[in-house]
Amino acid sequence: MVTDEVTTLLVEFINKNSDTADVQWDRRMSPRLLFNPYSSKNEERSVTAHYFLMAAAILDDTVVGYPENARMLLVYLNRAFGNKLFEIKKAHLFEEVIVKAYFHHDLGPNKKAASEILASVNMFVKYKAERNLLKYAQKFTKPKDFLDDLAQNIPALSGPHKDRAWIYLRWMVRPQPDLQIYNHLHPEDLYVPLTKENANVAASLGIISSASPALWRDEQTSSEARQKLTNYAKTLFPQDPAKIDHPFFLLGRWLKQKPLNRYTLKAALDFLERMQKITGQPRAYYQKMSRYKSGWEKKTALTLLQLHIPYGYETISFPLPNEVYTPDFILEKTVQGRKIILEPHFEMTKHQARKYALFKRTYGHQFLLILLLKNDLIPLYHQRRILTDDVADDVWPIEFIHLLAEKIKQGTYGQ
Structure with a gap:
């Protein structure tokens, strides 16, 4: 009975979220791509195939950190080099530009590898594919054959990668919201990528025994787990198993650092369903540095990134009587089952205080609201009765955001 209910909820979630564009080209996000990935023109389709081969090759936590940073890095390089982006075959030319990026410190600990990876992709496209990935792909009748060739020629796509x-x-194969550049290949022949997010969902379902890093240390182990995940996906969508990939990515992020079992999965699906009805938005949690409105918000974001605390920035809007509240930062971390919201303010008005108090009354059972204010202004807000006990769960000096973040990361906040 539990299995049937979880499966029903999961299929509903997949169907509702499978039309969400991938973070690498989602048009709601900035920075915007410098080309149209859905163009039907052959020249632009060729650019799309090459560009996203580069994106996929660097899509590793140790290289770029969050997936959104792969997008940010490639748009940055595209602006810097123009079409020469696809011609550079010497890693140091990439490196000289990447180190100047304002978000360089937000990339992964092995960020230097990005330059070598991008150069190796360009080498493959020039010498092996003869500058024409569209024509080169026609050599293969099955996605797996093409994958084996990519793995042979691009180290970043081989073995455990x-x-x-x-x-x-x-x-490249699925139709919209994916790009269907290689339209001679069939979605039914795709495997579901064994990403960390997908593994979280698979482990919750009992398809695989765990989502530990050991899954990717041995190629045979990861291959068996990928096959099990794909077999499961085919029971749901026989003609399009990879349909589950992006919805599982969104769901797997939500499950990060939670117990991976069916009960936790059902609770997550129930919660996301309620939030989707309220907001009308898919649960895409983006970690990016491009939209922060103030130095206070950027300071908060940088602190969270440096401590590797996952968060979403302005990702959900909550309806309130006569207005809407969009929290700045929603953390994946929880305190007694409630997700943490951080709301940094240089100045705060009575209207904002009333909005927070109303949010706390309406959604306080699911979220814990912490205001981040300038230390010397906190007594003034108390004196003016702007900060009353019903406004927020906690108030913290923005100057000490790093101490708060450390407590949140260690699980000692609120103790």
Whole structure:
């Protein structure tokens, strides 16, 4: 009975979220791509195939950190080099530009590898594919054959990294919201990439025994787990198993650092369903540095990024009587089952205080609201009765955001 209910909720979630564009080209996000990935023109389709091969190849936590940073890095390089982006075959030319990026410190600890990876992709496209990925792809009748060739020629897509190649092929083979550049290949032949997010969902369902890093240390182990995940996806969508990939990515992020079982999965699906009805938005949680409105918000974001605390920025809007509240930062961390919201303010008005108090009354059972204010203004807000006990769960000096973040990361906040 539990299995049937979870499966029903899961299929509903997949169907509602499978039309969400991937973070690499989602038009709601900035920075915007410098080309149209859905163009039907052959020249632009060729650019799309090459560009996203580069994106998939660097799509590793240790290289770019969050997936959104792969998008940011490639748009940055595209602006810097123009079409020469696809001609550079010497890693140091990439490196000289990447180190100047304002978000360089937000990339992964192995960020230097990005330059070598991008150069190796360009080498493959020039010498092996003869500058024409569209024509080159026609050599293969099955996605797996193409994947094996990519793995042979691009080290970043080989061995334990093959799932990046499966991500690329999902982008290139499936129809919208994916790109269907290689339209001679069939979605039914795709495998579901064994990403960390997908593994979280698979482990919650009992398809695989765990989502530990050991899954990717041995190629045979990861291959068996990928096959199990794909077999499961085919029971739901026989003609399009990779349909589950992006919805599982969104759901797997939500499950991060939670117990991975059916009960937790059902609770997450129930909660996301309620939030989707309220907001009308898919649960895409973006970690990016491009939209912060103030130095206070950027300071908060940088602190969270440096401590590797996952968060979403302005991702959900909550309806309130006569207005809407969009929290700045929603953390994946919870305190007694409530997700943490951080709301930094240089100045705060009575109207804002009333809005927070109303949000706390309406949604306080699901969220814990912490206001971040300038230390010397906190007594003034109390004196003027702007900060009353019903406004927020906690008030913290913005100057000490790093101490608060440390407590949140260690799980000692509120103790």
